[in-house]
Amino acid sequence: MSLPSAVVEVRDVRMHFPVQRTSLLGARHEVVHAVDGVSLTIERGQTLGLVGESGCGKSTLGRVVAGLYTPTAGSVLFDGVDIGALSPRDLRALRRRFQIVFQDPYMSLNPRMTVGSLIAEGLVIHNIGKPSERAGRVAELMDMVGLRRETVSRYPHEFSGGQRQRIAIARALAPEPELIVLDEPVSALDVSIQAQILRLLVDLQQRLGLTYLLIGHDLAVIGNMCQRVVVMYLGVVAETAQRSALFQAPLHPYTRALFSAAPIPDPVSERVRRRIPLEGEVPSPIHPPAGCRFHTRCPIAIERCHVDTPMLRPITLEGRDTSDLVACHRADEIAAGAVLMPPGIVRPTDLPIPSAPTGSPAQ
Amino acid sequence: MAVTIEDRRPVLEVRDLNASFFTRRGEVRAVRDVSFSLRQGETLALVGESGSGKTATAMSILRMLPGKAQVTSGQIVFEGQDLLRLSQRQMSRIRGRHIGLIPQDPAASLNPLMTTGAHMTELLGVHMGMKGRVARDRAIELFGAVGIPEPERRFDAYPHQLSGGMRQRVMIALAIACHPALLLADEPTTALDPTIQAQILELIATLSREMDTATILITHNLGIVAGVCDRVAVMYGGRIVEIAPRDPLFAEPRHPYTLGLLECVPRVDRLTAGLFQSIPGQPPDLLGRIPGCSFAPRCAYATDRCHEESPLLTPAESDHRAACWNQDHLAAVSPVTPVTA
Numbered sequence: 001m002s003l004p005s006a007v008v009e010v011r012d013v014r015m016h017f018p019v020q021r022t023s024l025l026g027a028r029h030e031v032v033h034a035v036d037g038v039s040l041t042i043e044r045g046q047t048l049g050l051v052g053e054s055g056c057g058k059s060t061l062g063r064v065v066a067g068l069y070t071p072t073a074g075s076v077l078f079d080g081v082d083i084g085a086l087s088p089r090d091l092r093a094l095r096r097r098f099q100i101v102f103q104d105p106y107m108s109l110n111p112r113m114t115v116g117s118l119i120a121e122g123l124v125i126h127n128i129g130k131p132s133e134r135a136g137r138v139a140e141l142m143d144m145v146g147l148r149r150e151t152v153s154r155y156p157h158e159f160s161g162g163q164r165q166r167i168a169i170a171r172a173l174a175p176e177p178e179l180i181v182l183d184e185p186v187s188a189l190d191v192s193i194q195a196q197i198l199r200l201l202v203d204l205q206q207r208l209g210l211t212y213l214l215i216g217h218d219l220a221v222i223g224n225m226c227q228r229v230v231v232m233y234l235g236v237v238a239e240t241a242q243r244s245a246l247f248q249a250p251l252h253p254y255t256r257a258l259f260s261a262a263p264i265p266d267p268v269s270e271r272v273r274r275r276i277p278l279e280g281e282v283p284s285p286i287h288p289p290a291g292c293r294f295h296t297r298c299p300i301a302i303e304r305c306h307v308d309t310p311m312l313r314p315i316t317l318e319g320r321d322t323s324d325l326v327a328c329h330r331a332d333e334i335a336a337g338a339v340l341m342p343p344g345i346v347r348p349t350d351l352p353i354p355s356a357p358t359g360s361p362a363q
Numbered sequence: 364m365a366v367t368i369e370d371r372r373p374v375l376e377v378r379d380l381n382a383s384f385f386t387r388r389g390e391v392r393a394v395r396d397v398s399f400s401l402r403q404g405e406t407l408a409l410v411g412e413s414g415s416g417k418t419a420t421a422m423s424i425l426r427m428l429p430g431k432a433q434v435t436s437g438q439i440v441f442e443g444q445d446l447l448r449l450s451q452r453q454m455s456r457i458r459g460r461h462i463g464l465i466p467q468d469p470a471a472s473l474n475p476l477m478t479t480g481a482h483m484t485e486l487l488g489v490h491m492g493m494k495g496r497v498a499r500d501r502a503i504e505l506f507g508a509v510g511i512p513e514p515e516r517r518f519d520a521y522p523h524q525l526s527g528g529m530r531q532r533v534m535i536a537l538a539i540a541c542h543p544a545l546l547l548a549d550e551p552t553t554a555l556d557p558t559i560q561a562q563i564l565e566l567i568a569t570l571s572r573e574m575d576t577a578t579i580l581i582t583h584n585l586g587i588v589a590g591v592c593d594r595v596a597v598m599y600g601g602r603i604v605e606i607a608p609r610d611p612l613f614a615e616p617r618h619p620y621t622l623g624l625l626e627c628v629p630r631v632d633r634l635t636a637g638l639f640q641s642i643p644g645q646p647p648d649l650l651g652r653i654p655g656c657s658f659a660p661r662c663a664y665a666t667d668r669c670h671e672e673s674p675l676l677t678p679a680e681s682d683h684r685a686a687c688w689n690q691d692h693l694a695a696v697s698p699v700t701p702v703t704a
Binding site for chain 1: 413526527528559560561564586587589625634638641642
């Protein structure tokens with residue numbers, strides 16, 4: 001069932017970057033293990049959330065999925081086609097079907113191009129439509145994202161952050177893609193504008209049947225947008241689950257720490273929130289720790305965690321199925337409530353079980 | 364706790380503050396008739412979005428507004444003296460000594476050519492007259508107090524050798540080094556990861572409690588202040604539109620903008636299927652005069668009066684005040700309705 005509906009399949013992808021470090025002893029060649037063996041599936045019409053902190057590899061993985069990086073190892077299948085095996089010409093043809101929206105709309109839009117030419121650029125590159133028809137298509141795209149048509153010949157600096165992100169979204173939509181990689185699309189925006197852009201993204205997804213890979217560090221945004229969530233730590237997947245399972249009972253200590261750090265705009269909830277403090281800092285991806293990569297900061301690490309790398313595996317627990325996986329040796333104990341009590345904020349009984357957005361338009 | 368704060372001496376009183384940016388397009392009135400006071404040991408969250416005037420208010424207090432901006436009227440009484448009447452020379456003895464600043468971006472605030480230790484010993488030398496071994500020991504003690512591991516080793520580290528969280532701890536150590544009476548934290552966690560964000564907020568809260576420092580915490584996100592402040596002032600269009608003790612503000616917001624801000628923060632404890640509440644429209648253009656309430660064009664409760672007459676913060680004698688003609692009506696529809704899928 002799930003196989004034909006998958007738009008993207010990422011299989012054991014590794015993305016390593018060579019770096020040169022110079023010191024008094026001369027130059028040393030080292031490797032940053034940005035992504036180190038990640039597999040995931042993005043289902044058609046759904047949103048997959050990729051969450052983690054700076055340096056966990058989520059943006060790198062997003063760029064691999066968007067075809068901007070060629071992975072060091074592993075493969076990315078788009079509609080069953082291995083992108084890595086395509087000729088440059090075939091890859092170019094396929095590229096219009098996946099697009100990317102970046103975090104910072106101040107950096108990602110060429111300041112010397114007008115809104116109209118920014119949005120039309122994808123049409124020109126992919127040779128879509130006659131030049132005479134493009135103005136009409138640009139106007140239509142501007143309507144779709146809520147930009148006024150009169151602003152078509154203005155420049156990015158004349159717009160606010162939220163409107164710039166609308167330009168970036170219109171630009172991504174132009175070649176009618178099936179998949180859009182959203183790399184922290186609202187992190188740089190004010191709260192009320194964030195909500196506007198998130199609403200727009202949900203609305204567009206429903207109208208156009210888009211598939212999203214949403215990258216972020218804010219669990220609240222991810223949880224309210226996605227059907228499935230992948231939690232990354234230092235280049236690997238710590239936990240992946242349907243959002244209802246993840247939000248009801250996160251099972252990886254790192255996921256629990258992330259939840260416990262998520263602030264809630266309610267003093268009553270804040271008083272019962274218990275933070276799981278993490279020791280130290282994220283280790284270097286040049287020399288990731290042996291065993292479980294999280295063991296240096298994990299509050300419940302045991303000897304085994306220092307040597308033995310935990311595999312992703314399912315845990316039997318109400319609300320979880322075999323696709324909900326966690327990479328922790330002590331996940332069974334955590335599930336049973338024997339160690340690492342859930343942060344005070346997660347009250348499974350209070351959580352409505354969210355449903356996937358349906359294909360029907362909003363309202 | 365709340366009772367004792369009432370009896371504390373006021374550290375800061377801002378009265379009818381107005382500040383403007385003078386641009387080629389004209390006068391942008393960034394801060395409009397802002398008044399509030401702060402007592403010893405109290406933490407006030409100043410919440411608002413880009414352009415709401417929160418940072419301009421803080422920079423007015425520090426007398427650090429950029430060149431093209433200036434305070435046009437008002438008083439800023441700090442420990443009994445009006446800061447606006449002081450010379451730059453007098454002011455530089457207050458900044459860093461009696462008023463500490465924790466900036467948004469620690470990377471931009473630290474000199475990349477100076478070690479963390481050099482930053483600290485310079486500050487201790489200028490303000491406290493400490494030198495040599497004494498300054499070094501105190502610096503290491505302060506780095507330890509803000510949770511920097513191996514402070515002796517980090518004393519010789521350059522900013523680029525530290526993570527964002529560590530750099531922010533260095534900034535906090537610098538801000539509290541002279542036991543200031545007032546601490547200004549301008550979006551101190553915006554540039555940090557969530558787990559680090561929580562640590563830094565807790566650190567600031569703990570330090571200001573221990574040192575009995577009055578603290579102004581500036582943020583655009585109401586969510587992050589729920590755990591760490593005593594009172595909240597919400598700013599919009601250069602004005603304070605609502606000010607209240609923390610719990611009533613969250614439980615019974617009286618200004619539609621506060622209500623809107625609370626509803627559009629995504630929450631981990633309330634999942635929806637993408638049905639985000641949002642505030643339609645854009646913040647106001649602060650160039651020149653705004654007739655009526657500046658939020659009226661975006662407000663679901665606006666009446667004719669709102670477009671014509673600017674509301675004042677009322678009721679005047681209450682500690683929970685809102686600048687809204689329809690606040691009684693709004694009180695009837697609050698509290699915030701939970702949004703569920």
